[in-house]
Amino acid sequence: MACQSVAVVMDEQALLGLNPNADARYRQRAIAYFEQLKESQDAWEVCAEALAKGIYSDDHVKFFCFQVLEHQIKFRHCSLSAVQQQLIRETLMKWLQFQLMNTQPEKAFIRNKAAQVFALTFVMEYMTLWPKFFFDILSLVGLNPHGVDIYLRTLMAIDAEVVDRDILHTPEETRRNTLIKDSMREQSIPSLVESWFQILQTYQQSHPELTCQCLEVVGAYVSWIDLNLIANDRFVNLLLSQMSMEELREEACDCLFEIVNKGMDPVDKTKLVESLCQVLQSAGFFNVEQEEDVDFLAKFSRLVNGMGQSLVLSWTKLAKTGNVKDAAETLQAVEAKVPLLLQLLVHEDDDISANIVGFCYEYLHVLKQLPQLTDQQKANIEAIMLAVMKKLTYDDEYNFENEGEDEAMFVEYRKQLKMLLDRLAQVSPELLLEAVRRVFTNTMQNWQTAPFMEVEVAIRLLYMLGEALPAAHGAHFSGDTAKTSALQDMMRTLVSCGVSSYQHTSVALEFFETVVRYDKFFIVEPQHIPGVLMAFLDQRGLRHNSPKVRSRVAYLFSRFIKTLHKHMNAFVEDILTRIQDLLELTPPENGFPALLTSDDQLFMFEAAGILIVNSESPVERKQALMRSLLTPLMDAFRLLLTKLPQETEEERQTALADCLSHAVGFASRTSKAFSNKQTVKQCGCTEVYRDCLQAFLPALSCPVQRSVLRSSVRSFLHRMIICMEEEVLPFVPAASEHMLKDCEAKDLQEFIPLISQITAKFKRQVSPFLQQIFMPLVLAIFEVLARPAEENDQTAALEKQMLRRSYFSFIQTIAGSGMNEVMANQGAENMERIVFTIIQGAVDFPDPIAQKTCFIILTKLVELWGGKDGMVGFPDFIYKHIVPACFLAPLKPTFDLSDAQTVLVLSECALTLKMIHLKRGLEFIQFLQQEYLPSLQVAPEISQELCQVLQQPDVKVLKNYIKVRVVVLSWFTAEFTCFISTNDLFLCQQAFFQRGKL
Structure with missing residues (x-):
């Protein structure tokens, strides 16, 4: 050996x-x-x-x-x-x-x-x-x-x-x-199967762990071996006997599940499932109520689910092939399992119930396809509805204030039940609507004495109807009293019966969720708005003792106001008075816990802004209301900003900076209320927001916590550019000067979109400002990009890449806005430096997103300055630098044509060449044929072919040609001239492939 x-x-x-x-x-x-x-x-x-x-x-x-x-x-x-x-x-x-x-x-x-x-x-x-x-x-x-x-x-x-x-x-x-x-x-399989039988029989008493292992093996192999070797009397009887043994029953159940799950002819599958069911029923396994072992019942429920789904699949196949007799027998077999399905579905253990949902869902799908339902099938539907309604109910142990794993599992289980409810609505919307109405009405009549879980689920069912029922079945509010829907009746009951006063968290949340889901109801019956508004504003909503309820209600309140602001005119000032304390900036030294978090307050400020802007008050009153809303923010901001540089503790600095940031964010959020119909100017609020800018901009020069402060003020400027029109322009130069001081890559990257936004919106109005700021901004970018970084610092490398992209995007915005004078007036030396960075971006950096932008810029510059009356000296630049860039970029080893972004770069490259031809005409063709392509040792016939393609009017021809030919040609110099001169593209590609580049 x-x-x-x-x-x-x-x-x-x-x-x-x-x-x-x-x-x-x-x-x-x-x-x-x-x-x-x-x-x-x-x-x-x-x-x-x-x-x-x-x-x-x-x-x-x-x-x-x-x-x-x-x-x-x-x-x-x-x-x-x-x-x-x-x-x-x-x-x-x-x-x-x-x-x-x-x-x-x-x-x-x-x-x-x-x-x-x-x-x-x-x-x-x-x-x-x-x-x-x-x-x-x-x-x-x-x-x-x-x-x-x-x-x-x-x-x-x-x-x-x-x-x-x-x-x-x-x-x-x-x-x-x-x-x-x-x-x-x-x-081998017959011998293996025999060995399994011997193991199962021999060790079921003495070594249950081995028997369980063997059952797992049988379950794994049964999917691809001859089922007759397993689905026979001796094997099934053995498995059924083990279903009665405490240590084996769960694995035996799993094994039977795998047997039932095996792909088979539909008629044979029905026979197998039915014979198995008969034996299981005879052995007493269908008496679910008498079984106390919930772990086994969960496995058994999964087995029944598998049997039911197998029967449904068989019925579907038989119905499709028109096998009426066998389909009817299979449907009968499905129906016979429904009583067992219902026992398992309604079981108090959610795992057992969840395991049967699949079969229940499929059964309802079968009923949906039937032309007419029998009385028994209607009774089944109603029984499933009642089971779902019962199982949607929370239990006493659910922890609403500190939800853990068990609570998360119940939430997921509820989603499965919602699927069943949606399917029930498809099968019989009338039955579902009537069932929900009955449960809802009975519960609302006795809500004061009913347990919280019953009240919550009654409202929850009303909420779920909105998605479950199509509009044709009443999930809309017509306003026509003759057609008043059941849904409208239930909503009227909900908002008038006093259930909003129920003290449990879950009921409070469900009430407000439902009110907002059906906010269109209040357009039809606006008389209920005052009562619901009070619920939002008092201890039932925004002042509830649960932070979870207060937080969610803040969001829902803003939604409610946004939809119904036209019906709020009579209540605007009352609402603003009542929520005034919820709109206060909470400084860190306060010490008192705020009712709402700063994120929640954002929704409150948005709601306040919507109320003011959309009220029917005269302009002067709107201005006064907006000033009273924003002045406390400005005052608090100025006070905190003077304190910030004096703080020495970093933790305290961070808290103050966050508070300042929140103040800016709140003011910014109020501006979301404005629209094309209700602009800042039309509402008389320009001066208020101008004052905000004057209050907030000094934060840009604060020596500490710059990142947080700059970010928030920059976001506010973005909003003001949208809302204030040209009124914002006087503030931009000073803001820009501050933001360009001591910049990091991230600061510049976030500042450039602001300048691009101004450029795109105001165009020639900001041309003088852009000419002034252009080179300081560009030089700041160059300085940051030139800073050395650690070789393996991925974060720094990514920040530089993103800054480079932002820089090219900025140049694209300038060029695309038709303001060529901004760059043209920077002086020849600066201009040349900038255009060289564009060439570099197009060729040298392995970043196809940046490369694409650079070629777009080059195309635009050729369009602006490349004609007969263009910029002096620019045609020479085209021939010396832009044309080579179009051929050199695809030559880079990093130019990967399997990447979609790189293919787009190639398209833009083709457009650049096309634009050069458009502007320079025959002169460009002669340059290619007589100077540039010969310098690459490209054969004359290929040069001629490329030039012919360039002169065709359809740019797609050029794009395709470049993709399949120019990239290859630009790789081959003298050593491949023999291939090129034969005009054999296949040989070119083959040689190219051997170089590892295709």
């Missing part, structure tokens, strides 16, 4: 490093030793010998030896000699023989690793070297429990390697696995 020729012994010092408690030095040595054994031609054989002879008792060493063997089989099996392959087989069988003699089994992690190695060997050798794999193992193992354990683990490992659909396989591995399964079916 090969191991006898190996004089090497294992490195005992290295093995010490396998112990989890070993120090780093020993661990490093163990890793190095592992790598050495993996790569050696034969040194690994010492591991085989150690396993075959049982030399080591240390678990970690044994596991190590299996890992080394695993690597040899997985990655080097083909390069092993026949003798070495034989050595592996013998090693595994000898190790297995040791297990049969041991009184104590190996640790589970070693048995699992051994099973993996057995499975890998099987996959490599079963079809060729070891066709008797299973025979050899079964002959050796017999019914020895230790051996059976390894055998079953190996079968599960083989399933993972060959069958498991969750594991991705290459096409070659898939073909191999198919051949292995075919061969196993032919040669």
